[in-house]
Amino acid sequence: MAERDAFERQFAEAVRAYAAGAPTEVDAGALVRSLAATTPRVGRLVRVAGWRLPGLAYLWVLLALALLLASMLGLSLAGGLPDLRLLGIAPAPTRRASLPAVVPPTSPVASALPTRTTPEATPAPPYGAGLTWSGFAPLPRFGAGHALTNPTVGDVTAGGPGFVAVGSDWVAADQAVAVAWLSADGRTWTEHRIGIPGTTSLLATPALSSVATGGGRLVAVGRVGIWRSTDGADWEQALGPDELDGVPLRVAWAVGRFVAIGRSVGDPCAARVWLSTDGTAWLPVALPDAAGVCPTALAGGAGGFLAAGLDPITGRTALMCSSDGLAWTLAPAQAAFEGNGHPEGVARAGNRWIAFGSFLPGGASERGVAVWTSTDGLAWRRTALLRPAGADACDPGSAHMLGMAPYGPGYVAVGRCTVSPEQVGIAWASTDGTAWQPVLGRVRPMLAVASDGTRLVALGADWPGYAPITSSAVLAP
Amino acid sequence: MGVTETADTADRALAAVVSQAAAGDDVAFARIVATFHADMARVAYVVGGGDRELAEDAVQSAWTIAWCRLRTLRDPCRVRAWLLSVTANEARQLLRRRRRAATVGLEFAEERVGAPDAAGPVTAADVAGILARCSPDERALIALRYAAGYDSAEIGTLLGISASGVRSRLERLLDRIRRDLANG
Numbered sequence: 244m245a246e247r248d249a250f251e252r253q254f255a256e257a258v259r260a261y262a263a264g265a266p267t268e269v270d271a272g273a274l275v276r277s278l279a280a281t282t283p284r285v286g287r288l289v290r291v292a293g294w295r296l297p298g299l300a301y302l303w304v305l306l307a308l309a310l311l312l313a314s315m316l317g318l319s320l321a322g323g324l325p326d327l328r329l330l331g332i333a334p335a336p337t338r339r340a341s342l343p344a345v346v347p348p349t350s351p352v353a354s355a356l357p358t359r360t361t362p363e364a365t366p367a368p369p370y371g372a373g374l375t376w377s378g379f380a381p382l383p384r385f386g387a388g389h390a391l392t393n394p395t396v397g398d399v400t401a402g403g404p405g406f407v408a409v410g411s412d413w414v415a416a417d418q419a420v421a422v423a424w425l426s427a428d429g430r431t432w433t434e435h436r437i438g439i440p441g442t443t444s445l446l447a448t449p450a451l452s453s454v455a456t457g458g459g460r461l462v463a464v465g466r467v468g469i470w471r472s473t474d475g476a477d478w479e480q481a482l483g484p485d486e487l488d489g490v491p492l493r494v495a496w497a498v499g500r501f502v503a504i505g506r507s508v509g510d511p512c513a514a515r516v517w518l519s520t521d522g523t524a525w526l527p528v529a530l531p532d533a534a535g536v537c538p539t540a541l542a543g544g545a546g547g548f549l550a551a552g553l554d555p556i557t558g559r560t561a562l563m564c565s566s567d568g569l570a571w572t573l574a575p576a577q578a579a580f581e582g583n584g585h586p587e588g589v590a591r592a593g594n595r596w597i598a599f600g601s602f603l604p605g606g607a608s609e610r611g612v613a614v615w616t617s618t619d620g621l622a623w624r625r626t627a628l629l630r631p632a633g634a635d636a637c638d639p640g641s642a643h644m645l646g647m648a649p650y651g652p653g654y655v656a657v658g659r660c661t662v663s664p665e666q667v668g669i670a671w672a673s674t675d676g677t678a679w680q681p682v683l684g685r686v687r688p689m690l691a692v693a694s695d696g697t698r699l700v701a702l703g704a705d706w707p708g709y710a711p712i713t714s715s716a717v718l719a720p
Numbered sequence: 721m722g723v724t725e726t727a728d729t730a731d732r733a734l735a736a737v738v739s740q741a742a743a744g745d746d747v748a749f750a751r752i753v754a755t756f757h758a759d760m761a762r763v764a765y766v767v768g769g770g771d772r773e774l775a776e777d778a779v780q781s782a783w784t785i786a787w788c789r790l791r792t793l794r795d796p797c798r799v800r801a802w803l804l805s806v807t808a809n810e811a812r813q814l815l816r817r818r819r820r821a822a823t824v825g826l827e828f829a830e831e832r833v834g835a836p837d838a839a840g841p842v843t844a845a846d847v848a849g850i851l852a853r854c855s856p857d858e859r860a861l862i863a864l865r866y867a868a869g870y871d872s873a874e875i876g877t878l879l880g881i882s883a884s885g886v887r888s889r890l891e892r893l894l895d896r897i898r899r900d901l902a903n904g
Binding site: 263265 | 733734736737740743744745746747748749750751753754755757758761762763764765766770772775776783784787788841842843844846847848862863865866867891894895897898
C-alpha cells in the first residue's frame with residue numbers, strides 16, 4: 244500500500260513535469276475578439292463535420308416572434324387591435340437622433356458617479372472636435388503573406404523615419420516572423436522582417452508586442468526577446484528568449500532609460516522587469532516581494548515609470564511605480580478601482596499618471612469606460628466615466644479605451660465598441676487628461692495610437708477580418 | 721483564519737468575474753482566459769499524449785464552448801473544474817477522431833515512443849510511453865487527477881461517475897502502469 248502511494252506521488256510529479264511542455268501561451272484579448280466576431284453567445288452548439296457551430300434554436304424563436312408581430316400588425320391594420328405603440332412593440336425609427344455624448348443622468352452608470360466631470364453640453368466645440376482621419380489602409384506584407392492569416396499587430400510609436408509599428412506576420416500555417424512596419428508620413432508603410440521565422444500558435448501574442456523610442460534608439464520587445472534599432476529598418480537582438488528569465492511584454496522610455504516589463508516563463512502572474520540605458524545592455528530588476536502581478540500595461544514619463552496589471556489572488560487591479568526603473572513600489576489597494584475597475588492601459592499626461600480601462604459601478608448592469616488619475620502613482624481617484632461619441636449606437640457595455648497619446652496641446656485616446664454585429668472605432672480628446680470629451684463618429688476599431696506632435700497615427704483592425712490597418716489624423720485648427 | 725478569508729475573497733472575486741463574463745462582459749471573459757488557459761492547455765496536452773496541435777485545437781474548441789455556454793454554469797466558483805472537464809472532453813473526442821482517421825500514423829508514433837524505462841524513478845520522459853498505452857478515457861483520468869490536481873470525488877462529479885468508481889479505476893490504472901514499467 245505504502246509502495247503504491249509512493250509510486251503514485253512519483254507518477255504525479257512526472258505527469259506535472261510532462262505537462263510543462265503544453266502550449267500555454269495565449270493572447271486573451273485576441274482570443275476574445277476572435278470569439279466575439281465569429282461566435283454568437285447562444286446556449287447550444289451543434290457539431291457539423293467535426294466543427295462546433297452555434298445551434299439554430301434561436302432562429303425558431305425569432306421566426307415565432309416575427310410571425311406573432313406580423314399577425315398582430317395584420318389585425319391592427321384591419322382594426323382588430325388598438326394602436327401597436329400602446330403595446331410598446333411598434334417598429335422603432337431606423338436611426339435615433341444623436342444623443343448627448345455623456346452618460347444620461349438616468350443611466351445606472353451615470354448615477355454611480357460621485358461627480359460629473361464632463362459637462363452636458365459645451366457652447367464651444369470641444370478639444371478634438373476638428374480631428375479628421377484619413378482613409379484606413381492595410382499594412383503591407385512580404386509577397387502575399389500566408390493566405391489564411393493576417394499579420395498580428397502589437398504597438399506603434401513615433402520614431403525611426405516617422406512612425407514604427409511592430410507585430411508579427413505569418414509565413415506558413417504555423418510559422419510567424421517578427422516584423423516592423425515603417426512610415427514617414429503615417430500613410431505609406433513598408434514591412435521589415437526581424438530575425439527568422441519560428442513555429443508559433445495562432446493563439447499566441449504577437450512576436451513583438453511593444454515598441455518605444457528614446458535617446459535616438461528604438462527598442463521592441465515580445466516573445467522573440469528584446470531588439471534594438473536606430474532607424475527601425477535594421478534590428479539587432481539585445482537579448483534572446485533563452486537569455487531572459489521571462490517574456491517581456493511592454494517597453495517604455497523615461498528619465499534616460501528603457502524599462503521592459505513582462506512575466507515569468509512558467510507563471511503569467513509573476514512580473515519581471517528589465518532596465519537599460521542604451522537598449523543594448525539589460526539588467527534584470529528585483530521587484531517587491533508582493534509583486535504577484537499579471538502585468539498588462541506600462542508607461543514612462545517625467546515621473547518615471549508606472550506598470551499596471553492584475554492581482555491573480557484577489558482579481559483586483561495592481562499598480563507599481565518607480566522613479567528610476569530600479570526601485571519599484573507596489574501601490575496599496577485602491578478604493579478607486581473597486582467595482583471591478585480594470586485598466587487596459589496607462590499613460591503620462593503632464594504631471595499626472597493616467598490609467599484607462601473599464602469599470603462596473605455598483606448597481607449598474609453595463610460596464611463603462613473609466614479614467615483614473617494619480618499624481619504619485621500610489622493614490623488614485625476615478626475622474627471620468629465616459630461614453631464614446633455615437634454611444635447611442637454602441638451595444639451597452641461594449642466600449643473599450645485601448646490607447647492614448649499626447650497630441651497638440653492635449654491628449655487623444657482611441658478604442659472600439661460593438662455595434663452589433665460589427666466592431667467600430669471610437670475616440671476621445673482631453674486638454675488635461677482629466678476631463679475627456681468624445682470625438683469622432685464611426686471609424687474602424689483602433690487598438691493603439693501614437694503622435695509625433697503634429698500627426699496622429701492609429702493602428703487598427705479591419706473588422707471582422709482582423710487585417711491590420713493604419714490611419715493618420717490631423718487636428719484642424 | 722487569514723487563509724480562509726483570503727480564499728473566500730478570491731472565490732467571491734472569481735464568482736463576480738464569471739458572472740460578468742456570463743452576462744456578456746468581454747473584459748471579464750478575457751480575464752478568465754488569462755487565468756485558466758494554461759491549466760486547460762496542460763490537461764489537453766496530457767490527454768493528447770504530448771500532441772501540441774491537438775492540445776491547441778482542444779483548448780480553442782473548449783473556449784468556443786465556454787463562450788456560448790458560460791451562462792449555463794450553475795456555480796461560478798466551479799468554473800475551473802468546468803473548463804477543465806470541457807477541455808478534457810474535447811481533447812478526448814479529438815484524439816478518438818484522429819486515431820480513427822490515421823491509425824497507421826499513430827501506430828508508428830507509438831512504436832517510436834518506445835517502452836518506459838523500468839530502471840529508476842518514473843520520469844516525464846516515461847510518461848510519454850505510458851500515455852501511448854492508455855485509452856483516451858484513461859488519459860483524461862490521469863490529466864484531471866495529476867495535471868489538474870482533482871481528487872476522486874471531484875473527478876467523479878466532472879465525469880458523472882461515483883468517487884469509488886474513480887478510485888478503483890485509478891488503482892487499476894496505476895497497478896497496470898507499475899507492471900508495464902517493471903516488465904520494461
